[in-house]
Amino acid sequence: MKNKVVLVTGGAKRIGRSIALALAEQGAQVALHYGTSEAEARALGFPVFQANLESVEEIRAMVDRVADHFGRLDGLVNNAARFTRFDPLTIEEKDWDFIHSVNLKATFFCCQAAAKVMLAGDGGHIVNISSLGAILPWQEHAHYCASKAGVVMLTRALAKAWAPKIAVNTVAPGVIPFDKTDDRIERLIARTPARRAGAGEEIAEAVLNFLRGSRFTTGQLIAVDGGLSL
Numbered sequence: 001m002k003n004k005v006v007l008v009t010g011g012a013k014r015i016g017r018s019i020a021l022a023l024a025e026q027g028a029q030v031a032l033h034y035g036t037s038e039a040e041a042r043a044l045g046f047p048v049f050q051a052n053l054e055s056v057e058e059i060r061a062m063v064d065r066v067a068d069h070f071g072r073l074d075g076l077v078n079n080a081a082r083f084t085r086f087d088p089l090t091i092e093e094k095d096w097d098f099i100h101s102v103n104l105k106a107t108f109f110c111c112q113a114a115a116k117v118m119l120a121g122d123g124g125h126i127v128n129i130s131s132l133g134a135i136l137p138w139q140e141h142a143h144y145c146a147s148k149a150g151v152v153m154l155t156r157a158l159a160k161a162w163a164p165k166i167a168v169n170t171v172a173p174g175v176i177p178f179d180k181t182d183d184r185i186e187r188l189i190a191r192t193p194a195r196r197a198g199a200g201e202e203i204a205e206a207v208l209n210f211l212r213g214s215r216f217t218t219g220q221l222i223a224v225d226g227g228l229s230l
């Protein structure tokens, strides 16, 4: 990863932070996007790029700023997302849009903006973070599951569109808690063959494997879930 420029969205905290730190450890130059967590983002010491990912205009301006700052873009990790819980009978249009505007629509437009820079240069790698919820149906997260299943198909379609210059892959995290776990999360952990939750560093490892791997591996999904999807 030496000197490769990689943009990580939602990189100030939690999984995104783990990915950014792992990239820097491998010698990459990290472009750290944040939405609202400015203090946490700046504390990491990377060049930071703010954008509300609900806005396609802001996404395009952010990618332009990254390309101007570094003069190139070799990798994009679409990590930023939202997560909410609703009975599917009660969800409203605004609740649906709240999730899909970031999880699926912003992921697409970040891919598009980054691909334009990569295709004009040496090509690159995109890793989209999907979810175990793209593989297993969770009834109170139907809207979220649909957005993340969309990310999986988007990954496959874009991999085909932009081969051979850009590899596009997806990592589907299982249970990766950062806060105190509740009963529901504890039940999921109990059902996990690995008998534990995962850590941000384990997601970062899978992301890095795609980013530094051959572009011959493209359109693929790897679940990092301790076997919970099996």
Ligand SMILES: NC(=O)c1ccc[n+]([C@@H]2O[C@H](COP(=O)([O-])OP(=O)(O)OC[C@H]3O[C@@H](n4cnc5c(N)ncnc54)[C@H](OP(=O)(O)O)[C@@H]3O)[C@@H](O)[C@H]2O)c1
Binding pocket: 009, 010, 011, 012, 013, 014, 015, 016, 033, 034, 035, 036, 037, 038, 051, 052, 053, 054, 078, 079, 080, 081, 082, 083, 102, 129, 130, 131, 132, 133, 172, 173, 174, 175, 176, 177
């Ligand atoms: N944690 C898990 O157990 C788990 C499980 C399965 C999948 N995942 C996936 O893994 C990824 C990271 O998970 P996480 O739990 O670490 O994520 P998270 O903390 O819920 O969200 C990551 C970041 O997304 C950014 N974001 C959300 N909406 C935004 C917007 N409109 N504009 C700009 N930034 C926005 C936020 O940045 P700011 O704070 O700067 O606003 C937030 O810190 C996500 O794609 C998630 O769906 C996580």
